[in-house]
Amino acid sequence: MMRRLFLLNGLAILAVVSNHGAYWGLTALFWWADRYRPVTDLPNFDQMGSLSYYALITVIKLAEFSVPSFLFVSGFFLAYASRGNQSTLNWKMMEARIVNLLIPYFIWSILIILSEWLESCLHGCKTEPVTVYLTKLVLGQTTPAYYYIPLICQFYLLAPSLVRFAKTHWKLALIVTAIIQLTAKIFLYLRFFGMETPVTGFITAPQLFVNAIFYITLGVVVGFHFSEFKQWLIRIKWGSLVAVVTFGVLSIVEGEILYRLDLNRSGYAVLITTTLYAVSFILCFLAFENITIPFSKMFSELGNKSYGIYLLHPKSLEFGARVVYHLAPGLLPYQIIFQPVVILSGVGLPILLMSLVAKSPLRGAYRYLFG
Numbered sequence: 535m536m537r538r539l540f541l542l543n544g545l546a547i548l549a550v551v552s553n554h555g556a557y558w559g560l561t562a563l564f565w566w567a568d569r570y571r572p573v574t575d576l577p578n579f580d581q582m583g584s585l586s587y588y589a590l591i592t593v594i595k596l597a598e599f600s601v602p603s604f605l606f607v608s609g610f611f612l613a614y615a616s617r618g619n620q621s622t623l624n625w626k627m628m629e630a631r632i633v634n635l636l637i638p639y640f641i642w643s644i645l646i647i648l649s650e651w652l653e654s655c656l657h658g659c660k661t662e663p664v665t666v667y668l669t670k671l672v673l674g675q676t677t678p679a680y681y682y683i684p685l686i687c688q689f690y691l692l693a694p695s696l697v698r699f700a701k702t703h704w705k706l707a708l709i710v711t712a713i714i715q716l717t718a719k720i721f722l723y724l725r726f727f728g729m730e731t732p733v734t735g736f737i738t739a740p741q742l743f744v745n746a747i748f749y750i751t752l753g754v755v756v757g758f759h760f761s762e763f764k765q766w767l768i769r770i771k772w773g774s775l776v777a778v779v780t781f782g783v784l785s786i787v788e789g790e791i792l793y794r795l796d797l798n799r800s801g802y803a804v805l806i807t808t809t810l811y812a813v814s815f816i817l818c819f820l821a822f823e824n825i826t827i828p829f830s831k832m833f834s835e836l837g838n839k840s841y842g843i844y845l846l847h848p849k850s851l852e853f854g855a856r857v858v859y860h861l862a863p864g865l866l867p868y869q870i871i872f873q874p875v876v877i878l879s880g881v882g883l884p885i886l887l888m889s890l891v892a893k894s895p896l897r898g899a900y901r902y903l904f905g
Contacts, residue, residue: 535760538823539607541830542816543837546603551847551880553597554679556590558855558876562866563587569863586869593873595786595811598804601682602749602812604840608686609753616697617758623697628690635690635841638905639683642845643676649849674741677848681741688743689750700754711751718744719806726792745804752813756820771821778818781811836881839888842904846884854879 563586564577573580581587616623647667654660674680689696700707722738737744756763767774785807792805804812827833836843854876858865865871891900 535823537834538820539610540834540837541827542603542819543607543840544833544835545819545827545837546600546607547836547840547843548833548881549597549600549603550679550844551851551877552873553594553600554848555851555873555876555880556593556597558851559586559590559869559873561855562859562869562872563590566859566863566866569859570866581867586867589869590873591790592786595789595808596782598785598808599812599815601685602746602809603816604682605686605689605746605749606753606756606816608689609750609755610757611753612693612697612750613700613754613757616701623694625694628693632687632690634901634905635683635687637902638841638845639674639680640671641903643671643680646676646849673739679844679848681739682844684741685743685746688741689747692743696751697754700751701758704755704759707751708748708755711748714744715746715748715809716806718742719804719809722805726795740804748809749812749816752816767817767821771818774814774818774821777814778811781807781814785811839885839904842888843881843884845904846887847880850883851876851880853883 563581563584564579567573567578567581568576571578612623615627647670651659651661670676672684674682674684696707718737721734725734725738736742739745785805788805788807855872857879858872858875865875888900888904891897891903
């Protein structure tokens with residue numbers, strides 16, 4: 535089971551990079567169209583509905599199992615750490631985990647802020663109030679992907695109570711957390727239909743724990759009751775496969791409909807269909823544990839380095855995309871070429887940097903940089 539979880543982690547980090555790489559693909563199609571076509575107004579949506587467009591949308595939506603998988607695996611290991619002796623999961627342990635996450639997070643967040651300031655100096659050195667920078671650090675907003683770090687830290691703060699609840703009343707824990715998460719998603723739909731208020735904005739913030747609490751609870755429950763859960767998985771494995779396909783298709787259709795309603799990327803948000811797809815994917819992946827996945831060893835190694843890759847991939851993707859933008863703009867509309875370039879940058883550059891640090895005199899700082 536542990537080997538399977540590391541493999542899931544590896545697939546999840548590759549999915550994260552692919553998801554965000556696909557957004558750069560949309561940028562190339564709509565916002566960078568003037569680099570390879572005679573257009574004047576940007577963004578230009580002439581390529582909406584093209585094969586490349588739908589391929590990118592499919593990648594974006596089907597890669598959404600990534601963060602739920604991270605949380606599921608984290609929940610499983612929380613249960614594993616407290617199995618047999620509930621007192622072993624204490625605040626000191628959670629504090630250590632949070633610190634191990636936050637030190638690299640703050641380092642790279644500050645470096646991102648500095649890099650963006652230096653880039654702004656090409657046009658006059660734009661600065662923001664200190665409170666804005668502090669807010670970005672606290673909320674994980676230095677780059678959109680960083681919302682995950684405040685999110686997982688909240689779960690570690692909740693872990694002693696959540697684990698105790700899931701251990702003693704596991705069915706109730708699943709029901710309660712499912713209701714909490716689905717209720718938060720309902721507020722997200724309200725925003726789509728014009729009910730934009732401070733309350734809906736707060737509840738639907740991706741870094742708020744209510745939007746993902748079921749995933750980690752499911753991981754904790756499975757960690758405590760894996761034997762019973764495994765028997766249940768055997769019975770429903772073909773049903774889980776059908777659910778993956780069904781909810782995967784529905785999530786693509788729903789996201790596309792909402793996107794077309796207002797032409798902004800909020801249509802790609804993690805909605806109820808996407809949530810059901812992610813849960814189905816995790817269950818299906820575990821149910822078919824005897825299926826050999828090609829390059830499993832490579833994916834497992836990615837899983838071991840997932841946090842470092844996660845922290846570095848936003849700027850690595852941007853680097854790869856901008857290199858193509860400046861040096862080979864003719865490739866931008868050809869996503870079959872552009873996507874491998876940016877994804878390879880998003881995964882390869884972080885691994886290269888991590889490897890160089892591990893073999894250099896700075897190797898003592900490795901855990902502070904990459905967790």
